[in-house]
Amino acid sequence: MIDEGKKIxxxxKKGNCLACHQIEGGDLPGNIGPPxxxxxxxxxxxxKLRSQIWDSxxxxPNSMMPPFGRHEILTEAEIDKVVEFVYSL
Structure with missing residues (x-):
């Protein structure tokens, strides 16, 4: 599940966490969000991590992070996989 979460x-076109966050192993990370x-x-x-990803x-209220769950950018299953990956970091 961690590998699937990393892919997302x-x-x-999906999670795009690297647009804002530095993540080990990621190319061209952003610096808007925390590493x-x-x-x-x-x-x-x-x-609480899942809640943050679902709707930060x-x-x-001033967060620039997209509400991946509330806006249905990712499915619930995809969010669960991303949570497992991010939690492993």
Whole structure:
């Protein structure tokens, strides 16, 4: 599931996490968002990480991060896979 999540996260037409985040192994990362490192320390509760990916504007109305779940950019299953990948970083 982690490998599938990485594919989605790195896919420029899907997750496109690299547009804003530095991620180990990613080419041409952006610097708008924080680097995705030590994610288990930053999000000890994985459900909060999922919530952040689903709709970051719930915690920060000024967030530039797309609400991947609320806007149906990714399916629920795709979000679950991305969460597993990001949580492994």
């Amino acid at each position: 996260a790195f896919d420029r 995705l490192v030590a994610m288990q320390t930053r999000f000890p509760d994985k459900t 504007t719930r915690n920060n």
